[in-house]
Amino acid sequence: MTTITAADLNHRLADDRDAAFPxxxxxFQDGIYSGAxxxxxxxxxxxDVTQETFVRAYRALLGYDQDRIRALDLxxxxxxxxxxxCRNRARTKxxxxxxxxxxxxxxxxxxxADLAIAADLxxxxxxxxxxxxxxxxxxVLHHVVGLPHTEISAVTRRAxxxxxxxxxxxxxxxxxxxxxxx
Amino acid sequence: MTxxxxxxxxxxxxxxxxxxHAVLDEVGLVPDEFTLVDGPIGxxxxxxxxxxxxxxxxxxxxxxxxxxxxxxxxxxEYVDAPPARLALHLxxxxxxxxxxKLPVDLAALGDFQRKVLEKCAEIPPGEIRPxxxxxxxxxxxxxxxxxxxxxxxxxxPVLIPCHRVVRTDGTIGNYAWGPAMKRALLEEEGLDPxxxxxxxxxxxxxxxxxxxxxxxxxxCRHAKRSQDRYRVDFRSGEEAEEAGYRxxxxxxxxx
Numbered sequence: 001m002t003t004i005t006a007a008d009l010n011h012r013l014a015d016d017r018d019a020a021f022p023x024x025x026x027x028f029q030d031g032i033y034s035g036a037x038x039x040x041x042x043x044x045x046x047x048d049v050t051q052e053t054f055v056r057a058y059r060a061l062l063g064y065d066q067d068r069i070r071a072l073d074l075x076x077x078x079x080x081x082x083x084x085x086c087r088n089r090a091r092t093k094x095x096x097x098x099x100x101x102x103x104x105x106x107x108x109x110x111x112x113a114d115l116a117i118a119a120d121l122x123x124x125x126x127x128x129x130x131x132x133x134x135x136x137x138x139x140v141l142h143h144v145v146g147l148p149h150t151e152i153s154a155v156t157r158r159a160x161x162x163x164x165x166x167x168x169x170x171x172x173x174x175x176x177x178x179x180x181x182x
Numbered sequence: 183m184t185x186x187x188x189x190x191x192x193x194x195x196x197x198x199x200x201x202x203h204a205v206l207d208e209v210g211l212v213p214d215e216f217t218l219v220d221g222p223i224g225x226x227x228x229x230x231x232x233x234x235x236x237x238x239x240x241x242x243x244x245x246x247x248x249x250x251x252x253x254x255x256x257x258x259e260y261v262d263a264p265p266a267r268l269a270l271h272l273x274x275x276x277x278x279x280x281x282x283k284l285p286v287d288l289a290a291l292g293d294f295q296r297k298v299l300e301k302c303a304e305i306p307p308g309e310i311r312p313x314x315x316x317x318x319x320x321x322x323x324x325x326x327x328x329x330x331x332x333x334x335x336x337x338x339p340v341l342i343p344c345h346r347v348v349r350t351d352g353t354i355g356n357y358a359w360g361p362a363m364k365r366a367l368l369e370e371e372g373l374d375p376x377x378x379x380x381x382x383x384x385x386x387x388x389x390x391x392x393x394x395x396x397x398x399x400x401x402c403r404h405a406k407r408s409q410d411r412y413r414v415d416f417r418s419g420e421e422a423e424e425a426g427y428r429x430x431x432x433x434x435x436x437x
Contacts, residue, residue: 018211025202033197050197054205124193143190174186 014069035145039086053082076154135170213258222370229257234285238338279307298332305346308371309401312350352382390414390427397422402433
């Protein structure tokens, strides 16, 4: 999973925002997209959320001074934007339920590995959809994206102990759901 | 036997390749392309983003491509020609003196400046309007100086014809690239700057047509159409109104 390889990304963003910004996108886009695939309804929404996350991040950076940018914990910061967008999208969709059966297909081609992932996507999304919202967010951010507990707590603004129990209960719920299936 | 955690970890994938470009494009970080085209006053550099033309400068003003890039940091890549659709509308705009369907990217500008430039783009070739006309038309009649400043910072002169906006006293006035170029551009459109200033010196601001009792700016196509013997000179719109004339609905002279 994506990890922050460039620890100096903050400093480069603070020094020359426009030059460093593409690296911010490169560093987090795979994680955001992977997570958004599980936290939204389909590939299309996941793509939208991923793009919109970085557009908003850029616009936010425009208003921050250098010290504030240097002090940012970039990954949870970006994920806070992304989780909000996923949540808003789910809400909008719930208010206006539409039968938009966008077929899940990998955006990157016909690679067998991609196809296998695509087949799995729907199955897991349906299972995850049955968790409570905090559990689903915690499980996806931790197990799919690879965020540590502390960063998840920063994103969801819940205590770390709460995040741990969200994760534990989320996994337990998934186990029950899978047992029901068989 | 795979655990749930393993299965979830296997859901990690990569973002679509187009993501980075789409994001950079939307926030305006995709470098503009630029090239050299033939303009009404010689070759000119023109740059564009995905949204439209972003800059226009005669080569006589900036010289080398390096100088152009130095002044337009967004324009990083020299290419042989604009994309086909842009090239078509650019040619047409330079030929006719009208923006037509040429997209212009004014996203980097403030609302006021954008309004001023959009209004300016409505002035037809071969006609001129005073700064005050734009101020009045955009609903900000007091902002004459601000209009001048906004036009002075026009990123796409010639294409958005700020050379067609002149001083309220009727003199041609200044231009970002010097008054001589402004006069040359107007001459290129069939106007005679010396004659325009001579008329203005006589105190004439608007002209009426006796047969219709309509008054226009002297360069309005309707004023130019009427025969000289029916032409009546006025020192102001008020004077014309007092004489029983009404303002032309095409050039809408300020009272």
